[in-house]
Amino acid sequence: MAKTKVVQVASGTQLVNSHLQENYEVLALWEQPDPQAFLAEHGKDVRGLVTTAGHGLKNEWLDSLPDLGVVSSFGVGYDTIDAGELKKRGIQLGNTPDVLNACVADLAVCLLLGSARQLVWGDRYVREGRWPVEGQFPLAQSVSGKNVGIVGLGGIGVEVARRLAGFDCEIRYHNRKARDDVPYGYEASLTALAEWADYLVLTCVGGPSTHHLINREVLLALGRKGTVVNVSRGTVIDETAMIQLLQQDKLGFAALDVFEHEPQVPSALREHARVTLMPHSASATVETRLKMSQRVIDNLDRFFETGQVISRVV
Numbered sequence: 001m002a003k004t005k006v007v008q009v010a011s012g013t014q015l016v017n018s019h020l021q022e023n024y025e026v027l028a029l030w031e032q033p034d035p036q037a038f039l040a041e042h043g044k045d046v047r048g049l050v051t052t053a054g055h056g057l058k059n060e061w062l063d064s065l066p067d068l069g070v071v072s073s074f075g076v077g078y079d080t081i082d083a084g085e086l087k088k089r090g091i092q093l094g095n096t097p098d099v100l101n102a103c104v105a106d107l108a109v110c111l112l113l114g115s116a117r118q119l120v121w122g123d124r125y126v127r128e129g130r131w132p133v134e135g136q137f138p139l140a141q142s143v144s145g146k147n148v149g150i151v152g153l154g155g156i157g158v159e160v161a162r163r164l165a166g167f168d169c170e171i172r173y174h175n176r177k178a179r180d181d182v183p184y185g186y187e188a189s190l191t192a193l194a195e196w197a198d199y200l201v202l203t204c205v206g207g208p209s210t211h212h213l214i215n216r217e218v219l220l221a222l223g224r225k226g227t228v229v230n231v232s233r234g235t236v237i238d239e240t241a242m243i244q245l246l247q248q249d250k251l252g253f254a255a256l257d258v259f260e261h262e263p264q265v266p267s268a269l270r271e272h273a274r275v276t277l278m279p280h281s282a283s284a285t286v287e288t289r290l291k292m293s294q295r296v297i298d299n300l301d302r303f304f305e306t307g308q309v310i311s312r313v314v
């Protein structure tokens with residue numbers, strides 16, 4: 001029997017790549033100099049498309065994929081995929097939620113603690129031999145017992161909250177609507193949450209609905225006492241406003257895993273002493289990437305077996 005044809009947008013993990021190679025006829029889009037022209041020629045009986053949250057897919061490809069039934073994407077975020085357009089065309093979209101919640105929350109807390117206690121700078125201070133010469137390292141910020149505001153209390157946000165409650169922090173959150181299944185205080189005004197918070201942790205979705213949600217006004221409310229921690233999407237923060245406020249000493253600290261124009265990170269951020277940076281790594285552990293890979297595979301296989309992906313966005 002002929003294998004089902006799938007397009008693979010970008011090379012994936014070893015597990016995903018080998019599963020696709022063994023079980024499907026794979027069209028490797030990343031190897032094509034002109035993906036649009038390639039799909040126009042070869043897209044006719046393609047039934048699945050595998051991509052990542054980082055690579056997404058282009059709407060203009062869809063006209064060349066008339067038999068496409070399923071898109072399986074590596075990652076929980078799907079801001080690079082037009083889910084509305086897929087829905088209109090009756091194409092299912094599967095992503096990899098839940099399996100990465102704990103891992104992403106771990107990095108959020110790691111960034112928060114690392115920024116507060118100046119872990120990266122302290123490490124450099126010791127390595128560079130400055131301790132015996134310059135003496136006492138500057139005082140840092142406490143975490144235990146402080147106020148933590150969470151923007152976007154979904155699966156990842158709840159894991160962050162649970163962890164920081166263990167540090168005796170008071171937790172409040174901002175969502176579009178209050179939840180009735182969590183013990184944390186709801187704050188309808190994002191600015192009021194920022195004013196109250198010592199640490200503002202962003203775990204909301206990306207895309208147009210949250211574009212520059214954390215604007216100059218919110219960052220000013222967070223102020224010099226505050227730290228913004230972002231494991232969501234770079235687009236959620238007005239990066240230019242954040243840089244200005246850091247430079248003007250009107251915002252305390254920033255601990256960032258994501259950026260507006262990845263992998264480009266402005267030199268103003270790279271050079272700033274009160275900024276802690278990671279290269280979009282919140283889900284990047286061996287264990288979590290394995291689980292995400294398995295979900296990408298399961299979403300695809302299950303669609304062809306039963307007509308339903310497991311983790312369905314649309």
Ligand code: 8YV
Nearest residue numbers: 052053054074075076077283
């Ligand atoms: C990955 C992510 O880095 O899940 C997401 O939405 O942003 C991360 O887990 C990304 O999916 C890799 O493409």
